[in-house]
Amino acid sequence: MRKFILLASAALLASCTGGGPADLHKEPNVELIQDMMESPAIKAQDFDTFNREQSASRLPPEGTVPVGFAKYPYHLQPDLGAKQKNPFDGKMTPEVLELGRTKYETYCAVCHGYEGKGDGPVSVKMSVKPPSLLTDKIAVTYTDGHIFHVITDGQGVMSSYAYQLVNPNDRWAIVNYVRSLQKLGRGASAKPEKK
Numbered sequence: 001m002r003k004f005i006l007l008a009s010a011a012l013l014a015s016c017t018g019g020g021p022a023d024l025h026k027e028p029n030v031e032l033i034q035d036m037m038e039s040p041a042i043k044a045q046d047f048d049t050f051n052r053e054q055s056a057s058r059l060p061p062e063g064t065v066p067v068g069f070a071k072y073p074y075h076l077q078p079d080l081g082a083k084q085k086n087p088f089d090g091k092m093t094p095e096v097l098e099l100g101r102t103k104y105e106t107y108c109a110v111c112h113g114y115e116g117k118g119d120g121p122v123s124v125k126m127s128v129k130p131p132s133l134l135t136d137k138i139a140v141t142y143t144d145g146h147i148f149h150v151i152t153d154g155q156g157v158m159s160s161y162a163y164q165l166v167n168p169n170d171r172w173a174i175v176n177y178v179r180s181l182q183k184l185g186r187g188a189s190a191k192p193e194k195k
């Protein structure tokens with residue numbers, strides 16, 4: 001009797017694997033627990049099976065914020081944004097400038113040019129040209145906070161870069177790097193004296 005049970009369970013096991021290793025990928029397994037084979041998962045790009053008008057990928061409930069995310073408080077308020085203090089104010093150290101250069105050359109130079117002249121490779125194709133960052137307007141009138149605001153919130157046809165440059169320090173480092181480009185491109189008078 002015991003022998004029979006052993007044989008029977010061996011046969012059952014063999015049927016589970018579809019006969020032998022060679023057939024493993026040709027035959028579907030015996031579905032012992034069907035729910036696990038046919039899972040109700042739907043692809044994010046699919047439609048909702050309960051409502052074909054709706055996408056399968058649900059929106060988070062209103063007001064949801066990612067952990068660690070601080071909402072930019074000066075959205076569409078450049079005057080207030082301009083008053084923010086640069087944590088790297090006057091810190092033109094190799095570390096800050098190198099961080100700023102890497103980020104600037106990755107995210108800004110395509111439009112504003114490697115030297116900040118507004119002549120990046122993409123600018124040729126744009127109808128609204130990216131402005132030079134070396135003009136009086138930006139070098140003298142714009143505070144560090146104002147440049148930070150434009151990077152964070154966007155301006156006109158330039159979109160926000162806060163999602164690519166998630167860490168605000170990266171954006172402030174870009175501000176310092178832009179100041180260094182202004183010094184190079186305009187001579188020593190680039191940054192207004194501290195009041």
Ligand code: HEC
Nearest residue numbers: 107108111128129130131147150151155156157158161174
């Ligand atoms: C896709 C091209 C593009 C990229 C990339 C881009 N910008 Fe701009 N930027 C523009 C355009 C176009 C404007 C003019 C927008 C307007 O006022 O309508 C602008 C405006 C600005 C201004 C304000 C100029 C003014 O006269 O008021 C600053 C400062 C600036 N950009 C800095 C940056 C920095 C720093 C980066 C990188 C984080 C960056 N931009 C990335 C296209 C770009």
